[in-house]
Each structure stands twice: as structure tokens, then as C-alpha cells.
Amino acid sequence: MKIGIVGCGGRMGRMNLATIAASEHCVIGGGSDQPGSPVIGQDLGLLSGADPVGIKAGDDPVELFAAVDAVIDFTTPAATKRHAELAAQAEVVYVAGTTGLDAESQAMIEKAAVQTVVIQAANMSLGVNLLELITEQVARALDADYDIDVLEMHHRHKVDAPSGTALMLGKAAARGRGVALEDVACKTRDGQVGARPRGEIGFATLRGGDVAGEHSVIFAAEGEQIVLTHKATSREVFSKGAVKAALWGRGKPAGLYSMRDVLGF
Known part of the structure; x- marks a missing residue:
């Protein structure tokens, strides 16, 4: 071929x-x-x-x-x-x-x-696509008492934020919850933003160095956190x-x- x-x-x-x-x-x-x-x-x-x-x-x-x-x-x-x-x-x-x-x-x-x-695909790696699948399943299993945030880091040259992969993971979490991501997403927090709304899916973006790609989906509730992470080293x-x-x-x-x-x- x-x-x-x-x-x-x-x-x-x-x-x-x-x-x-x-x-x-x-x-x-x-x-x-x-x-x-x-x-x-x-x-x-x-x-x-x-x-x-x-x-x-x-x-x-x-x-x-x-x-x-x-x-x-x-x-x-x-x-x-x-x-x-x-x-x-x-x-x-x-x-x-x-x-x-x-x-x-x-x-x-x-x-x-x-x-x-x-x-x-926003990300072609096997691991990230598994992470997407697992994220949707975990979001479906947990109710909105668990806050969801997607944290990502890439090299300093990346021009879009949040990354396409981060948005892909956010959409997976939203599907698991049965909601549209655009209705619950929070992509920036700055200043006196007040208490976090129930059911919000947040994003945090880091840029620096030569990082190929790191993504974590965090499910945080009173008393515990579940963190799903994928790191691409190449x-x-x-x-x-x-x-x-x-x-x-x-x-x-x-x-x-x-x-x-x-x-x-």
C-alpha cells in the first residue's frame, strides 16, 4: 500500500x-x-x-x-x-x-x-482510545456527586487548547452522563468564579518543554478520587x-x- x-x-x-x-x-x-x-x-x-x-x-x-x-x-x-x-x-x-x-x-x-x-480521530494511540472507552464507562457508573476534570499537558509548540484528545475525553465523560459537553464544560477558571456547579466537566491545560502528550481524567468526590491517566512518551x-x-x-x-x-x- x-x-x-x-x-x-x-x-x-x-x-x-x-x-x-x-x-x-x-x-x-x-x-x-x-x-x-x-x-x-x-x-x-x-x-x-x-x-x-x-x-x-x-x-x-x-x-x-x-x-x-x-x-x-x-x-x-x-x-x-x-x-x-x-x-x-x-x-x-x-x-x-x-x-x-x-x-x-x-x-x-x-x-x-x-x-x-x-x-x-483526535488521537490515534491505542492507549488513549482505551482511556476514552473507560472514561465513558466510569462516568456512567458514577453520579454527579463526582466532579470531573480533564487535565492535559503538551509541548510548548502545540497551538490549540484544550487539546483535541482532552475534548475527546470530555465528550466521553459527557456521553456517560447522558449530557452534551457544551452544556456542562468549563474550559477556563480565573478570578472569583464561585463554587463549582454540580455536574460541570472542567478542563485544565498545561504547555511546556517537549511533552508528547499527557492526559488525566479525574473523578473527585467527598473522601475519594479516581484518576485515569495516559502518558505518551513518544x-x-x-x-x-x-x-x-x-x-x-x-x-x-x-x-x-x-x-x-x-x-x-
């Missing part, structure tokens, strides 16, 4: 290339980055830290989508909107891992899924999940899938 990478010069882009290069089930099919990027013209194998593959990074995603069987996207909301459209036109498997999407970008992903296989867990998703999507009917589908949860 030929897999292409948009944003191939970024941290996740390079990691995705390395994961593909190390796999027995797929090959690097191409890569693109924004015009003017210093990686344009570089061999994608060398960019991944492996041997040359004879394919150079380009700046035209249209050419990339036309040349591969699947594309993995960890770029920006604006770029993802365009990439989803190209995926639909080329009818390739599209793995969307970009977070912080606005309504317009999300709508384009859902539109693309009418024509091709789209696998979308971005490799995300790229392994993305490549697994791309391979899984081959031959599937068009539709919008999640990592729960890929992992069989």
Missing part, C-alpha cells in the same frame, strides 16, 4: 514517514509540504531517517493524492479542509488526525466521507496508530470511521 504524508516536514510528518519506512505492509508513496518549506526536494526516505526511496518531497498536494492509496494528515485546520476535498476527489483512504478543527473544516471531512474512506504511538488506520481502511466502503472502528472496540 502506498501511503502519502501531507506536512511531511513537520514533527509528526517525519515520524509518519519513519513508521511507514519500517513497516512490511506499506511503502512511502509521496509527501508534500507547504511551498517554501526547506524540505521541498529532499528524498523522503532520508527525511524519515532511513535509506533513500527515490521520491522527493513536493509542494503540490494534488499530485500527492493522485499518486497514492492513502494519505495521513496531521497538519492545520485550514490545510485539512483542502486535503479532505482532495481525498474525496481521488477516492483514497484519508486518515485525519488534525485537531482544533472549525465547523467548516469538520463539515468538509464529513462531506469527503460520502465519497471515500475517512478515518478521523510521538511514535500516534504514527503507528495512523498507519494502522490507513492499512485498515483499504477496501472498506466510503464512510466516516474512528479509531474505535480500527481497533474493533
